[in-house]
């Protein structure tokens with residue numbers, strides 16, 4: 435570890451974010467109108483000053499249901515959701531991490547997250563790589579692979595002047611490798627963003643622990659945006675609790691269970707402080723456990 439390395443933050447400028455924790459129903463037009471309303475409101479009511487980035491939850495334009503994904507799936511970039519998010523990013527001159535939507539590509543459907551820059555251009559596209567196939571007796575059974583295909587790359591991209599970030603979707607957070615790839619050289623990301631819809635069984639068990647673990651493992655920010663709980667709607671019950679965790683692993687912002695806009699500021703100076711005081715970032719022993727990033731074998735999207 436050199437002091438020069440410690441002083442250089444991968445986050446060049448503090449980042450002001452809003453997470454939109456909304457409830458999506460069966461009516462896609464209503465879902466998209468709600469997104470527009472919430473984004474307008476976030477810009478107007480921000481408690482952290484002018485926003486740099488707005489994030490949406492997983493599956494914000496459709497129900498989260500394996501028998502519904504194909505009905506709501508859109509082509510990218512020609513579909514209506516892509517077009518609406520692009521216009522909103524441009525109108526408000528912010529980055530938008532567009533949660534995720536079902537994407538149609540040939541015969542396949544993916545769970546896909548797009549990021550737009552303040553000009554409304556797509557700068558990242560992540561297809562959920564790890565599909566949520568679980569079976570917890572007396573808890574929850576879900577099998578995304580019935581109707582979805584998995585992506586085949588880790589996603590890391592440049593968030594303009596702020597620096598690099600990594601992107602995963604929900605169940606992807608359980609696989610620490612994506613965050614490790616993003617946070618290590620040559621990518622040196624300052625944060626992982628995960629739109630996610632945990633549920634009322636695995637949410638209380640793992641949501642906070644996983645977010646804090648990704649932050650502590652890599653000394654980065656971890657940002658999770660969930661749909662709101664939908665008790666009356668009766669379908670899949672999202673956990674809520676959208677979350678921002680700092681590079682020490684401390685929760686700095688957390689939503690409740692209902693619809694809400696959560697604001698947070700990612701302080702650029704905290705990240706090098708965390709790495710300086712607990713220098714695990716510089717103490718890794720790839721000579722002992724191998725180096726799947728350094729050996730060039732990881733598949734990462736182009737920046």
Ligand SMILES: O=C(O)CCC(=O)C(=O)O
Pocket residue numbers: 492565566603604605606608630631632633636637640
């Ligand atoms: O990992 C979990 O417990 C929940 C994952 C999930 O809901 C998803 O991948 O959409």
